[in-house]
Amino acid sequence: VLIDPTTGRPLGFPEDGYPKPQGDFYCGVGAENVAGREIVDTHLEYCWDAGIEITGTNAEVMIGQWEYQCFGHGIDATDDLWMSRYILYKIAESYDTSVTLHPKPVLGDWNGSGMHTNFSTTKMRDNGGKELIKDICNALDKNHKEHIKAYGSNNHLRLTGLHETQHIDEFSWGDSDxxxxxxxxxxxxxxxxxxxxxDRRPGSNADPYKIVGALVKTLQSCHK
Incomplete structure (x- = not known):
């Protein structure tokens, strides 16, 4: 989330009170629905120049909240994500803007910030099937508490069962859910x-190395 350092609030938020309810901001266009696009577009270009494979960006559910997708294989993905964060902070400086990775930067009826992690193995891609997916999800369920420990601080404020999340103490999986x-x-x-x-559980402030470590450890039990 991009932060106005003079107010300590997300870009697009008034000094007092709140903007209009969520709805029009997600993938929004127009000055009334978007704040900080120039920063995001500049970040994209600098990441590409650095060889970081950003595959997309979009305005998120809360105004001033943005998402970018960082693609990579194995440990390269985690290296690139850390560097992309560094580049984002540096670029935001030049726009007199701050960045927060807090998973719930605004309490109340506002979406938090996650670091949804897409993952696959050769077996999942080439010789998967519903039974393998079921086995993997059952293993993730069994190790849910250990994963949550690796998925960032203050994540309980985000994983409430509301705002497109499952509760932090529960595990579920589903088609397009x-x-x-x-x-x-x-x-x-x-x-x-x-x-x-x-995996929709990781918070935006999580350490990607810990996320990958937890996933690899759990997936090993399904790939023997």
């Missing part, structure tokens, strides 16, 4: 359950 802990994407479903899964 944006309120689940783990979502099976349409692409995977339409490909006979061969493809990737989306």
């Amino acid at each position: 944006r309120g689940a802990s783990v979502r099976v994407p349409v692409h995977t479903i339409n490909n006979n359950y061969n493809g990737y899964l989306e």
Whole structure:
């Protein structure tokens, strides 16, 4: 989330009170619905110049909140994500803007900030199927508490069961379910359950190395 350092509030928020309710901001266009696009576009260009594969950006549910997708293989993805964060902070400086990675920067009826993690293995992509997906999700369920420990601080403020999240103390998975802990994407479903899964639990401030470490440890039990 991009922050106005003079108010300590997200870009687009008034000094007092709140903007209009969420709805028009997600993937929004127009000055009344978007704040900080120039920063996001500049960040995208600098990441590309640095060899970081950003595959997309979009305005998120809360005004001043943005998402970018960082693609990579294995440990390269975690390296690139850390560097992309550094670049974002540096660019925001030049616009007299701050950045917060807090998973719930505004309390109340506002979406938090996650770091949804798409992951797959060769077996999941080439020889998966619904039974393998089920086995993986059952293993993630079994190790849910250990994953939550690795998925960032203050994440309980975000994972409430509201605002497109599952409660932090519960685990669920489902086809195209944006309120689940783990979502099976349409692409995977339409490909006979061969493809990737989306872990929606990590908070935006999580350490990507810890996320990957937790996932690898759990996935090993399903790939023997």
